[in-house]
Amino acid sequence: MSTNDGEIALEWGLAGHGILLCSEWDVTQYLRSGRLSQVLKEWTLPSSEIFAVYPERLSLWAKVRAFIDFLDNRFSAQRDKSNEGKCIW
Numbered sequence: 001m002s003t004n005d006g007e008i009a010l011e012w013g014l015a016g017h018g019i020l021l022c023s024e025w026d027v028t029q030y031l032r033s034g035r036l037s038q039v040l041k042e043w044t045l046p047s048s049e050i051f052a053v054y055p056e057r058l059s060l061w062a063k064v065r066a067f068i069d070f071l072d073n074r075f076s077a078q079r080d081k082s083n084e085g086k087c088i089w
Helices: 006-014 024-033 062-081
Strands: none
Touching (some): 006 024
């Protein structure tokens, strides 16, 4: 089966319909609970890009800048902890 809807793919995986390919943040709780298991650990995918989208202004609000910096630090640390691109569950 094939879909471009992550929620549907996750539902199929949880229902036992084969190997699921999706984002790590979508399946972490199910890996921890044991409802899903990681397979093909040596196989990797290209990393995905994440974009922060905000209104263009002459100057960036301090709150927005702080949030973007937080996201950058958070995802950089997360990427460094794991093998980049692994998300076969």
